Amino acid sequence: xxxxxxxxxxxxxxxxxxxxxxxxxxxxxxxxxxxxxxxxxxxxxxxxxxxxxxxxxxxxxxxxxxxxxxxxxxxxxxxxxxxxxxxxxxxxxxxxxxxxxxxxxxxxxxxxxxxxxxxxxxxxxxxxxxxxxxxxxxxxxxxxxxxxxxxxxxxxxxxxxxxxxxxxxxxxxxxxxxxxxxxxxxxxxxxxxxxxxxxxxxxxxxxxxxxxxxxxxxxxxxxxxxxxxxxxxxxxxxxxxxxxxxxxxxxxxxxxxxxxxxxxxxxxxxxxxxxxxxxxxxxxxxxxxxxxxxxxxxxxxxxxxxxxxxxxxxxxxxx
Amino acid sequence: xxxxxxxxxxxxxxxxxxxxxxxxxxxxxxxxxxxxxxxxxxxxxxxxxxxxxxxxxxxxxxxxxxxxxxxxxxxxxxxxxxxxxxxxxxxxxxxxxxxxxxxxxxxxxxxxxxxxxxxxxxxxxxxxxxxxxxxxxxxxxxxxxxxxxxxxxxxxxxxxxxxxxxxxxxxxxxxxxxxxxxxxxxxxxxxxxxxxxxxxxxxxxxxxxxxxxxxxxxxxxxxxxxxxxxxxxxxxxxxxxxxxxxxxxxxxxxxxxxxxxxxxxxxxxxxxxxxxxxxxxxxxxxxxxxxxxxxxxxxxxxxxxxxxxxxxxxxxxxxxxxxxxxxxxxxxxxxxxxxxxxxxxxxxxxxxxxxxxxxxxxxxxxxxxxxxxxxxxxxxxxxxxxxxxxxxxxxxxxxxxxxxxxxxxxxxxxxxxxxxxxxxxxxxxxxxxxxxxxxxxxxxxxxxxxxxxxxxxxxxxxxxxxxxxxxxxxxxxxxxxxxxxxxxxxxxxxxxxxxxxxxx
Numbered sequence: 001x002x003x004x005x006x007x008x009x010x011x012x013x014x015x016x017x018x019x020x021x022x023x024x025x026x027x028x029x030x031x032x033x034x035x036x037x038x039x040x041x042x043x044x045x046x047x048x049x050x051x052x053x054x055x056x057x058x059x060x061x062x063x064x065x066x067x068x069x070x071x072x073x074x075x076x077x078x079x080x081x082x083x084x085x086x087x088x089x090x091x092x093x094x095x096x097x098x099x100x101x102x103x104x105x106x107x108x109x110x111x112x113x114x115x116x117x118x119x120x121x122x123x124x125x126x127x128x129x130x131x132x133x134x135x136x137x138x139x140x141x142x143x144x145x146x147x148x149x150x151x152x153x154x155x156x157x158x159x160x161x162x163x164x165x166x167x168x169x170x171x172x173x174x175x176x177x178x179x180x181x182x183x184x185x186x187x188x189x190x191x192x193x194x195x196x197x198x199x200x201x202x203x204x205x206x207x208x209x210x211x212x213x214x215x216x217x218x219x220x221x222x223x224x225x226x227x228x229x230x231x232x233x234x235x236x237x238x239x240x241x242x243x244x245x246x247x248x249x250x251x252x253x254x255x256x257x258x259x260x261x262x263x264x265x266x267x268x269x270x271x272x273x274x275x276x277x278x279x280x281x282x283x284x285x286x287x288x289x290x291x292x293x294x295x296x297x298x299x300x301x302x303x304x305x306x307x308x309x310x311x312x313x314x315x316x317x318x319x
Numbered sequence: 320x321x322x323x324x325x326x327x328x329x330x331x332x333x334x335x336x337x338x339x340x341x342x343x344x345x346x347x348x349x350x351x352x353x354x355x356x357x358x359x360x361x362x363x364x365x366x367x368x369x370x371x372x373x374x375x376x377x378x379x380x381x382x383x384x385x386x387x388x389x390x391x392x393x394x395x396x397x398x399x400x401x402x403x404x405x406x407x408x409x410x411x412x413x414x415x416x417x418x419x420x421x422x423x424x425x426x427x428x429x430x431x432x433x434x435x436x437x438x439x440x441x442x443x444x445x446x447x448x449x450x451x452x453x454x455x456x457x458x459x460x461x462x463x464x465x466x467x468x469x470x471x472x473x474x475x476x477x478x479x480x481x482x483x484x485x486x487x488x489x490x491x492x493x494x495x496x497x498x499x500x501x502x503x504x505x506x507x508x509x510x511x512x513x514x515x516x517x518x519x520x521x522x523x524x525x526x527x528x529x530x531x532x533x534x535x536x537x538x539x540x541x542x543x544x545x546x547x548x549x550x551x552x553x554x555x556x557x558x559x560x561x562x563x564x565x566x567x568x569x570x571x572x573x574x575x576x577x578x579x580x581x582x583x584x585x586x587x588x589x590x591x592x593x594x595x596x597x598x599x600x601x602x603x604x605x606x607x608x609x610x611x612x613x614x615x616x617x618x619x620x621x622x623x624x625x626x627x628x629x630x631x632x633x634x635x636x637x638x639x640x641x642x643x644x645x646x647x648x649x650x651x652x653x654x655x656x657x658x659x660x661x662x663x664x665x666x667x668x669x670x671x672x673x674x675x676x677x678x679x680x681x682x683x684x685x686x687x688x689x690x691x692x693x694x695x696x697x698x699x700x701x702x703x704x705x706x707x708x709x710x711x712x713x714x715x716x717x718x719x720x721x722x723x724x725x726x727x728x729x730x731x732x733x734x735x736x737x738x739x740x741x742x743x744x745x746x747x748x749x750x751x752x753x754x755x756x757x758x759x760x761x762x763x764x765x766x767x768x769x770x771x772x773x774x775x776x777x778x779x780x781x782x783x784x785x786x787x788x789x790x791x792x793x794x795x796x797x798x799x800x801x802x803x804x805x806x807x808x809x810x811x812x813x814x815x816x817x818x819x820x821x822x823x
Contacts, residue, residue, distance in 0.1 A: 032706070039369065040370075043708075082362065164550040164553055265513070265515030273361075273514060
């Protein structure tokens with residue numbers, strides 16, 4: 001197990017290094033110029049040239065890459081050119097806000113998604129299964145930006161129950177106000193993903209419940225609850241764990257949309273700000289953080305997978 | 320960010336009644352004023368601010384030597400009064416005494432000189448630097464007097480000191496401007512979370528007695544316009560800044576809201592490159608003006624929230640030339656003029672429009688349709704606005720662009736229209752002897768009546784020889800909750816909140 005984890009960890013580091021090259025390359029292909037963004041539309045050519053030189057934008061690309069990469073190794077995320085302050089704290093703030101959204105969302109997706117999936121599988125073909133199936137297809141089909149606007153119009157503008165936008169720290173307005181700001185964005189984020197995960201859990205659970213060893217267990221007189229928990233569930237969850245890791249990626253994409261519409265101050269908003277203002281150091285730092293989150297999520301999934309599935313845990317020896 | 324501890328705030332609150340004595344009653348119950356904005360502020364350094372959202376902040380936290388009122392009249396702010404020499408090259412400003420920065424220190428001439436020295440230093444990369452390069456030398460004979468010596472005569476010098484970015488900063492705290500800015504303005508910056516909000520609190524030692532009245536001002540950043548409006552209707556905001564023209568009438572019909580739409584000096588135009596065909600021929604430029612009725616353009620592009628104009632001078636300005644009748648569309652006349660210029664079968668020309676600027680995109684498509692009967696075959700090319708500086712400005716033969724109001728007529732016209740103007744070469748490469756003469760003459764007098772004569776002459780010359788199709792002056796509109804009092808919608812797109820309050 002230890003060597004398996006070590007190998008996965010090494011692979012993650014390799015991916016991250018490759019991503020530094022890719023991210024650096026991509027952002028330097030973006031059209032635009034930060035000096036114009038900083039100086040505004042009335043900037044003179046001389047002023048732009050002076051600023052470009054001061055920001056080191058005229059240095060060869062390999063030197064700029066090296067400066068950035070060696071900074072990253074030392075934990076320095078660079079400096080936001082437009083805001084003229086270190087990118088690290090900006091990103092840490094935004095990441096903390098996004099992590100609240102994403103953390104609550106992924107937990108809800110896992111719990112509700114798996115529970116609904118099992119319920120449907122066990123009650124296959126009943127009315128509740130059919131209603132759930134219909135609802136799942138509906139939530140998978142409707143894109144999240146539609147929910148954003150609809151929910152705001154309904155709950156904020158019309159009913160006035162929930163705030164339309166923003167974020168309030170717990171220390172400022174208490175837990176209740178903090179939570180009311182999260183309800184609409186979290187609902188938007190999880191609705192499609194819960195449907196997705198529960199569909200998958202349902203089919204994988206049905207498959208497992210029809211397998212030979214479940215039949216054997218039932219034949220031996222094992223109680224049905226124990227059959228579900230001990231025999232069926234660990235096997236049925238394998239594909240779900242993989243999909244949850246992939247969903248972290250979808251979640252990050254969804255967060256960009258949700259944060260923008262709900263005016264929630266997270267990492268997605270910061271990335272858009274960086275792109276709009278051509279603030280490359282901030283953009284690269286943000287993209288590296290997103291990449292790392294995704295890589296770590298996959299690492300966790302791999303380890304969890306190994307934990308659930310002995311064939312992977314013991315490598316080739318068991319095969 | 321300014322890190323005020325609870326104790327500091329407590330001390331300020333305790334001190335306030337003594338400092339403000341007589342005005343304490345007027346300040347009671349100021350409440351919170353929440354402004355919904357579309358984009359994050361990018362910098363907190365006033366000298367580097369370049370967008371409307373940032374100018375709002377500039378005017379809340381800082382003061383300038385002079386101030387522009389919402390009726391565009393310039394009045395004293397940190398300077399109590401000023402005098403100028405006969406040759407308009409030496410300007411002496413007397414500073415108000417007892418003005419305090421947010422940290423309690425008194426503002427003096429040293430801060431004023433440091434502010435302008437910093438703006439003029441190319442290494443600062445201050446956005447407005449080129450507007451102030453006439454300043455040759457500054458002196459402070461005593462702590463309350465600043466003398467500016469200019470390299471050329473400039474009649475509007477006191478006016479340009481009211482501009483958005485030239486706010487007086489403390490000379491000893493320049494390093495913390497980007498993170499913990501301190502000014503002399505009515506509100507103190509307490510915290511800023513990019514993408515979320517800036518929180519500002521009342522400065523109890525503000526130099527104008529009895530002001531401001533709001534306890535807290537919040538700049539809330541909400542990217543989606545529909546969400547900003549929903550938040551306003553829900554009572555989560557007091558005002559939505561800069562609503563698009565198509566929203567003015569629908570929102571105005573809402574009983575809980577009040578919409579104010581004011582004329583400004585901001586203008587949009589179809590820029591014609593006077594250096595290359597086909598618009599290097601004055602007859603083609605004139606034919607285009609004959610082809611299109613600007614009143615139709617205002618209706619179609621701005622939903623009526625603007626007014627046709629001939630130059631960057633807006634129709635509500637006292638110096639606007641009002642005796643030139645608006646011309647009706649005359650496609651036949653335009654065709655004749657085009658034929659005279661050698662374009663018997665009309666003119667085929669590409670028009671670049673900026674993607675991401677919806678009003679200006681609409682202007683491009685509107686002109687394409689309105690000019691067609693006169694023989695203009697316009698092919699629309701969509702280019703992202705971010706690429707304009709590098710690829711379009713001053714290069715394309717024909718493109719749509721727009722310019723925000725500048726603080727004075729001189730700064731709004733001279734750079735754009737004078738043949739030596741800094742902006743002319745990045746727009747239309749325009750050259751007209753009468754225009755050059757009028758612009759130079761207007762700048763050499765401090766007398767408004769003489770200036771008016773010159774600016775009228777400028778507009779007549781531009782109608783006879785148009786540099787491009789300056790379509791209209793754009794209105795600026797904000798939507799307020801109906802209970803907001805004393806806040807005026809400023810044509811320069813910032814807020815003066817000193818007298819603002821929440822009514823019942």
